[in-house]
């Protein structure tokens with residue numbers, strides 16, 4: 001592996017992937033089987049996110065397997081047949097997940113990778129899930145874990161320092177060959193090239209894939225992502241929208257979601273009390289359809305990262321992967337003549 005890490009060291013485990021490695025993140029409900037498979041077909045790794053209920057993962061993996069056999073490419077089908085591995089990953093949220101149903105799904109479909117997120121009890125939970133799932137697959141899948149989406153509530157560093165510092169620390173501890181995947185704010189080839197220069201072996205993108213044709217998402221939500229610019233100013237990390245939607249129980253001192261701001265946030269800042277905000281939110285959602293989203297008049301949760309301003313169109317997921325990959329390669333090549 002080159003000193004900078006600019007290779008695809010994961011290619012041994014994921015032979016269908018191309019350099020630079022692009023992953024679609026497991027976004028709850030929105031990253032379904034069609035999105036995940038389209039990303040893997042384009043040479044990335046597509047992840048299926050947690051569903052509404054823990055058991056949804058069985059349905060989603062079963063659909064991914066059917067899609068692959070119906071209209072998957074010959075090389076991916078061959079690989080799945082050869083290795084008995086489904087060429088997509090799955091993501092679990094540990095704080096409200098159910099290890100027994102996760103094990104059942106993994107045992108039945110052997111997805112190619114597993115992403116463990118948001119433990120309630122830190123490393124202890126991660127160890128328990130890793131052991132449990134490894135048992136179910138006899139070591140056949142790769143594991144990763146990270147904090148994102150619902151990101152760190154009150155701390156956290158940008159990729160510019162985080163990736164090289166983690167890389168240095170791993171090296172100092174004799175684990176320098178562990179590949180790192182960078183995530184957070186990457187939405188096109190410029191972000192991919194930058195992440196590689198910092199020492200990442202690949203990237204995961206979430207927000208960009210909200211605006212893919214295959215995402216399981218309402219049009220109003222996608223329109224709000226397209227509308228939002230300047231994510232530093234127009235997105236915020238807050239528990240407000242989880243509460244308005246009736247979602248409680250997250251380990252809130254550790255994790256909070258980033259969302260595009262709208263009327264609920266503005267009125268919350270002006271001091272309108274929660275009960276009133278909830279009433280207006282529910283009415284808005286029940287009556288306004290796609291207009292429940294939108295910065296001006298929308299009131300409901302529009303979870304998205306601070307890279308929203310880089311998302312300008314809804315495109316097929318495979319094209320998003322290919323375009324970002326080619327753009328990143330073009331940028332890296334453009335430095336060659338000056339060196």
Ligand SMILES: Cc1cc2nc3c(=O)[nH]c(=O)nc-3n(C[C@H](O)[C@H](O)[C@H](O)COP(=O)(O)O)c2cc1C
Pocket residue numbers: 025026027028029030049050091092093115116117147148149150183184185186187204205206207208303304305306307
């Ligand atoms: C709408 C949305 C839902 C998400 N849901 C999950 C999830 O269920 N599990 C998870 O590990 N990460 C989740 N994430 C975080 C993503 O996995 C990813 O780390 C993050 O989106 C990367 O940053 P980016 O959105 O700036 O590309 C979610 C992100 C978004 C935008």
